Amino acid sequence: MLTDKLLQDTLSIVEEKKGIDPILLNLEGISMVTDYFLIVTGNTTTQVKAITEKLTEKLPELGLQVLHVEGLPEAKWVLVDCGDLVLHVLTPDQREFYKLERLWGDAKVVSFSAS
Secondary structure, three states: OOOHHHHHHHHHHHHHOOOEEEEEEEOOOOOOOOOEEEEEEOOOHHHHHHHHHHHHHHOHHHOOOOOEEEOOOOOOEEEEEOOOEEEEEEOHHHHHHHOHHHHOOOOEEEOOOOO
């Protein structure tokens, strides 16, 4: 079960590694595969790898199992499958080309108000 805290903690990991323009999409009722997408950009393949490595290190500590990682070592578009949460870490050109936010345009963007 994904909680707001778990989703916020996941976003914090991405922000800690200087991920650019993270967007969290709620796909509940839209996708039969997953409930959430987190899409983030890394400036270079090195940064994409660094973000991915930090996620795969820290997510299990938060109680979120990493089921599969795809896209390494090229690191232009890395997919981290955690079941109910799928993370997409892309280089700027890949994010612009695939426009996942538009592909899932009917999904709600999840935001957390500052407390």
